[in-house]
Amino acid sequence: RTCVEIVQGHLDRINAYNAQLNAFLTVYDQEALARAAEIDAKIKQGTAGPLAGLVVGIKDLLCYADHPSQAGSQILNGFQSTFSATAVQRLLDADAIIIGRQNCDEFGMGSTNENSSFGPVLNFANTARVAGGSSGGSAVAVQAGMCQVSLGTDTGGSIRMPAAFCGIMGLKPTYGRVSRWGLIAYASSFDTIGPMAHHLEDLALVLKTIEGKDGYDSTVVDDFDTSYASKKKVAYIKEIVEHPSLQPEIRDAFFAHVETLKSAGYEVVSVDFAYIEQLLPTYYVLTTAEASSNLARFDGVKFGHRTADAKDLMELYKKTRDEAFGEEVKRRIMLGTFVLSADYYDAYYTKAQQVRRLIQERTLAILADVDFIISPTTSSTAYKMGEKTLDPLQMYLGDLFTVQANITGLPALSVPMGEDIAGLPMGFQVTGKAFDEQGLIDFAKIFE
Ligand code: GLN
Numbered sequence: 001r002t003c004v005e006i007v008q009g010h011l012d013r014i015n016a017y018n019a020q021l022n023a024f025l026t027v028y029d030q031e032a033l034a035r036a037a038e039i040d041a042k043i044k045q046g047t048a049g050p051l052a053g054l055v056v057g058i059k060d061l062l063c064y065a066d067h068p069s070q071a072g073s074q075i076l077n078g079f080q081s082t083f084s085a086t087a088v089q090r091l092l093d094a095d096a097i098i099i100g101r102q103n104c105d106e107f108g109m110g111s112t113n114e115n116s117s118f119g120p121v122l123n124f125a126n127t128a129r130v131a132g133g134s135s136g137g138s139a140v141a142v143q144a145g146m147c148q149v150s151l152g153t154d155t156g157g158s159i160r161m162p163a164a165f166c167g168i169m170g171l172k173p174t175y176g177r178v179s180r181w182g183l184i185a186y187a188s189s190f191d192t193i194g195p196m197a198h199h200l201e202d203l204a205l206v207l208k209t210i211e212g213k214d215g216y217d218s219t220v221v222d223d224f225d226t227s228y229a230s231k232k233k234v235a236y237i238k239e240i241v242e243h244p245s246l247q248p249e250i251r252d253a254f255f256a257h258v259e260t261l262k263s264a265g266y267e268v269v270s271v272d273f274a275y276i277e278q279l280l281p282t283y284y285v286l287t288t289a290e291a292s293s294n295l296a297r298f299d300g301v302k303f304g305h306r307t308a309d310a311k312d313l314m315e316l317y318k319k320t321r322d323e324a325f326g327e328e329v330k331r332r333i334m335l336g337t338f339v340l341s342a343d344y345y346d347a348y349y350t351k352a353q354q355v356r357r358l359i360q361e362r363t364l365a366i367l368a369d370v371d372f373i374i375s376p377t378t379s380s381t382a383y384k385m386g387e388k389t390l391d392p393l394q395m396y397l398g399d400l401f402t403v404q405a406n407i408t409g410l411p412a413l414s415v416p417m418g419e420d421i422a423g424l425p426m427g428f429q430v431t432g433k434a435f436d437e438q439g440l441i442d443f444a445k446i447f448e
Pocket of ligand 1: 108110111133157158
C-alpha cells in the first residue's frame with residue numbers, strides 16, 4: 001500500500017472513533033496526506049528515510065514547530081512552538097508522518113487522563129473505563145488503530161500505565177537516552193520520552209531514531225556500555241506481588257508468565273524490597289518540588305493565556321494562573337512550594353533526595369544479580385470513569401508499581417498480559433539495567 005493509503009486508513013479510523021474517544025486534540029489530516037504523497041515519491045526514487053510512512057501521533061506535551069502544544073492545559077491556550085522537540089524532529093527527518101496531537105493529563109499530572117482540560121479519553125476496550133494516564137490519548141490512539149506509534153512521556157508511569165490499561169506496549173527509556181528538548185517540563189530529573197505501539201519492533205525502531213546525543217540536552221549520553229552478560233535470571237519483588245491492592249486475576253496472570261519464563265529456561269527469584277512504602281512519598285515530594293519550579297514560567301507574560309483584567313503585574317500573574325491551571329496542577333504547585341519552603345526543605349525535599357538514593361542503591365543491588373526485575377504494570381485494570389477523581393491519594397496509589405523506574409532512571413517496558421474476565425487488558429512490566437532497552441525488547445519477545 002502507498003503511504004497515502006496508509007494515512008487515509010488511519011484518518012478513517014480517527015473519523016469513525018475520535019469524536020467519542022477524545023484521543024486526538026488536533027488532527028493534521030491535510031498535512032499528513034500531503035506529506036504521505038511526498039514520501040511516496042521519495043520511495044519511488046529510493047530516497048525515503050528509515051521510517052518512511054510510519055504514522056505517528058504525539059502527546060500534547062511535545063513541541064512541534066508551528067503547531068499547537070498545550071500540555072493538556074488552558075494556560076497554553078494559543079501557544080505554538082517555534083521549534084520541534086528533538087524526538088519529534090528526528091521522526092520527521094526519518095520520514096515518519098505526524099498525524100495529530102494527543103490528549104493527556106494537564107502537564108502529565110494524573111493517572112487516568114481525567115485531569116485534561118480537554119476532557120477525559122475513553123478506553124476503547126470499554127468506554128465506561130479510563131484510558132490511564134497521563135499519556136491516555138497516545139495509548140487509545142494506538143489501541144483504536146488511529147496511528148501506528150505514539151510518542152508519549154513517562155515521569156512516573158505515564159507511558160506504561162495507559163499502555164497496560166489499553167492492551168498495548170509502551171517503553172520508558174533510561175533517563176538520558178532520549179533528549180528532553182522540546183518536552184514541556186514536569187519534573188526534569190524524572191521526565192522521559194518514549195514510544196507506544198502494538199509491536200516490539202516498532203518500539204525498537206522508534207527508539208533508535210529518537211535517541212542519542214543532542215546539543216540541547218546535556219543529560220543525554222551516547223557512550224554507554226550495555227555488554228551485560230545474561231544470567232538467564234529474573235527477580236520479582238515480594239512486597240509487590242503480595243501487595244493487598246493487587247487484583248487477584250493480575251496476580252494469576254503474572255504467575256502464569258513466571259511459569260512461561262521457567263519453561264524458557266529462566267531462573268525466577270523472589271527478592272525483598274524494604275522501601276516499598278517510600279516509593280510514592282519520594283516520587284510525589286520530588287516531582288511536586290520540580291513541578292512547582294518548572295511551572296513558574298507560566299505567568300501570562302511570555303506565552304499562552306493572559307487574564308483579561310489585571311491592575312498590576314502581581315495581579316496579572318495571580319489571575320492568569322488561577323484562571324487557567326486545573327485543580328490537580330494547583331495542588332501540585334502548592335505541595336511543591338511547601339516542600340521547598342525554607343522551613344520545610346530539609347524535612348521533605350532533602351530527605352526525599354536521600355531516600356531516592358537508597359531506592360536506587362537497593363534496586364541496582366537487585367539488578368546486579370539478575371537480568372531484569374518483573375512485575376505487573378499496575379495493581380488493577382482500568383478504573384471506572386470518575387472512580388478516583390474525588391480522592392487524589394487513591395489516584396497516586398495507582399502509580400505504586402511504575403514509579404520505581406523513574407526514581408532510579410532505569411528503562412522499563414510494559415507489554416500486554418491478557419485480559420481479565422471483564423475483557424479489560426492487563427500489563428506485564430520488565431525493568432532493566434541502564435541503557436538495556438534492547439535487552440528488555442528481546443526478553444519480551446517470549447510473550448509476543
Ligand atoms: N501519575 C503520575 C503523576 O501524576 C504520572 C506522571 C507521568 O508519568 N507523567 O505524577
